[in-house]
Amino acid sequence: MYVRIMGKGSWGYNDEKGNVVIPLGKYKFLNPMDEKGMILAELRNKHGYIDIHENIIVPFYFDDIALFSEELACVKKDKKYGFVDRSGKIVIPIQFEEETDFQKTGLALVKKNNLYGFINQQGKEIIPIIYQNAKESIADSLVCLYKKGKWAFFDSFGKQKSDFIYDEIALTDIDIKGENKSTFWKNGLILVRKNNKKGYLNKELTEMIPFGKYSTAEIFNQNRIAIVSKNNKYGIINEFGKEIVKPEYDTIEHPEESYHKSEIFLAKKGKNLVLIDEYGKKIYDKIKGFSFDYCRLNKKIEKIYHVQDLNGKYGAIDTKGKLIIPVVYEEFEDFGSNYNAIVKYKGKFGLIDSNNKVTYPIENKAIYSDRRELDYYVIKNKDGKFGIIDKNLKPIFNFDFQDLSPCIYDQKNRFIAKQNDKYGVIDRAGRIIIPFEYSEMSNWVEYGPGENYHFVIKNNKRGLITKEGKTIIPPIYENLFYHNEKTIVLSKNNKYGVVNIQNKIIIPLIYDKIYADVHYFDPQKKEAEFYVLKNGKYSILNSKKEIIKTNVSKEEVENNFPLEFKKHT
Template identity: 75%
Template sequence: MGKGSWGYNDEKGNAVIPLGKYKFLNPMDEKGMIYAKKGTKYGYIDILENIIVPFEYDDLTVFSEELACAKKNNKFGFLNRKGSVVIPFQYDNETFFRKNGLALVKKNSLYGFIDKKGKEIIPIIYQNATHVILDSLVTLEKQGKWAFFDSFGKQKTDFIYDEITVTSFNYKDTFWKNGLILVRKNNQISYLNKNLKEIIPFGKYDTGEVFNRNRIAIVSINSKYGIIDEFGKEIVKTEYDTLEHPEESYHESEIFAAKKSTYLVLFDKNGKEIYNKIKDFSFDHCRINNKIEAIYHVKDLNGKYGAIDTKGKLLIPIVYDEFQDFGSNYNAIVKYKGKFGLIDSNNKVTYPIDNEAIYAIDREDLDYYIIKTNNKSGIIDKNLKPIFNFDYQEIAPCFYDTKNRFIVKQNDKYGVIDRAGRIIIPFEYSEMSNWVEYGPGKNYHFVTKDNKKGLITKEGKTVIAPIYDHLFYHNDKMIILSKDEKYGVITIQNEQVIPFFYEKIYIEFGFFGDNKEAEFYVLKNGKYSIVNNKNEIIKSNISAQEVKDKFSYYN
């Protein structure tokens, strides 16, 4: 009954508005009204389900400036909180009132602005219009040109602009709260202040971006880029080949990266230089005095790595051949003169830099490091205490339990041990898979023993004995195997599907056998055929070229 419906419960879980009545309910607003959908119509109720705005509207908005826009008979009008129509249904667009007391409306493909009584403050005669959340100014378009108006309907500029840009201040749109307004005219740009006076005249710069919340903007002249402030002063000279906000954690950073000739320069969010003449950089966080701080890795023109803080202070000398992220941890992996070790944010060596390799496992939630030295591998925890001594040739965390299970190699044989060093799978395999994307899942290992292939569980139980020369896992029902130069097919339960008397067996990689009978291309006595999973011939005399073209990825 409640599927696809909405209701309200109290803090004890008791139904206040039961499911099954409403297709949608918004949270209660500050006046105790609940936006609701019943059937195909919209209205408002209170918590006792008293109808305040009747369910007779095809669409409805939340209240803005105490009015809600409603749709009826394909036209829009406005209701008050008592549900009374205060502005008739005559407009073609859903709209709402801003703090300047105006709503942008459309009628007969033309635009204008009305007040909360429905009076046209700016006549509905314009090609287009824009208003923003934070400002009282609005803009309108006539004959392809734009002009500014105030909230009283007074025209503040001529219709001379080809474009008037909008920017964002604290995630709300604005013309001028960030400092200046970017406008375009006749392929030139200018910046206006909130009084619409030209602070930066047309033609001074070739290109420009909107001002950001730090009240600065990127500009260019003659393909050279710089940064200006709201007074028109160049706080970064227009001398860089590129200037942009670099990507940081999937969003645009506030800092600036400028390229000049063969090097980069970093500027902070206010346009102040952080660091000069580097080849590359990246973002990171580390623990400094028990507090997580943002830092930048920098690579100098000689290919060496170090780190600086956000003000440009050198934290880690630029001497390392490699320098992995701290990732909010106390230590980072570095490479120096061909050897690996660990350092802290003060550049103190916390683990000797004399190892062949170090791997941080799950750096975002660091648990341990795998270390290789003198051709032996061991593990230390994040506090640099030993977990495994250097008794193994190789160590790799098991995909299915990276914290507690490890595939290890000892005396040229692979097995699995747990974190306490207990042997889970004996050391008897020359090869052991960790994870195979198209394999039987995370609970299994493909293994090789005495040059023969098989499959075991993560607890070491034999699923397919390692007695086969070749093993191709397709799915649980179709595992192609070869033994003594003869091919057959079994299931993961080791039940035979196709007997072992073919010279070759192929199956299309994309086929998983759920909705279609399996088809196997088989070679016997030098001739190809297609058989089903009962080994019945479906088609004979398949050309060798067709098989070669279809299964080239096998070879």
């Protein structure tokens, strides 16, 4: 057994004991070993195949090379493509204009002189390369060719199976043993368009659903059903043309589920939504919204649907439409594969399990959890005090706090807390990391100094501390405006200056007002520029305290800093 390893700009192989077999530093890329022990490799910008002992099987002669398909690999040389066998011999000359491969039909779709056709593994043209376009499926033996604005079907032996009469022929996808493959007919029927009307054919290309019967029609899914419409109403048919969902809905579509289209259907009729399963059976109706979720049912994680009724209340059903959570809640967050979900009922928050059993009393003012990585619940109880329980509903913090929120830089273990009207930071064990001495404390701000700092206010003065509580800028300033690590505008006793993130003075606190030039954020500009006001006169300084310009007009400052200027004046 061999293990592929990656280094800096190169690849190699070790054996199962960690001994080097193919060292790093030689090959720019090595593919996993295939079933015949061959390894696709890149060496000095050329591609070939080697074995685990670095014997060259396919020479490093090609600009690119593909994986073997039906014992042949497509190769590229000087912007043209051909095929080699496993001995490295060019068996089909390099002459084609696009990369291709052989399917189980024994054919490969090729392009030459901007025209298409199909060849066999001996390079013989089974379907002449004379057509303007072509389509092939992976899962079945049909192909189709295009000329003079029309499509026709051919079989894998090159026999023409239909006339050139179709404006469009649809391919669809099918899952075969975990692999996604394209097919014309294995999902049921072939969707085609002729004379601007859609119809369906079977695998023998017999017309099964007449052209024009439906004004719109979609491809069949893997359960052999398809969405159709007539008279602006939508329904679902099976492969025999039976309307298993009558065309009575305003729309029917596949909703988005985890960034792809779900197999189920969502139908709309007036203000009502209807859920229909992947086989065309109605799951639930008379709702105005729904979402996907997963919870633990019968000791297994199962898919469920949250539903919202026409009165805005929430509940949940299983995939068969059985009601598992009654539709009574004002808010209902996802289980997210966990045991409990946050709900709101009669204005109060609590937790329930998938049997609708209350697992934490529904009597609280608020409950928060990070559902992506559930570790605890932050709870604001009925008295307005904050505490935390873990995912097993055991206390982490008692309700001794006026406020609690997880620190953005360590959400599992550190929390900004408030006691006796003062903020500090505690860890999960309750140890005080930053003392309770601030009237305000930031968590993370988008344009702030990052995760390692907190802006703080103490005695109505502003400063900056680290997440360990070390003072960087002492809280002695009336104003603190953070531009970046090199530009922090401060004011004290109504005088303004500039420091950097280490609290080193850039501009002394002697000015009546300072505006930081927004052009400083232009990467082409090397020096910061500051508009400063002193004794009623404006000047421009750089970060070296050098005067760039004097007697700057009030109008120029107002034009450059309209919002700040308005506040200041």
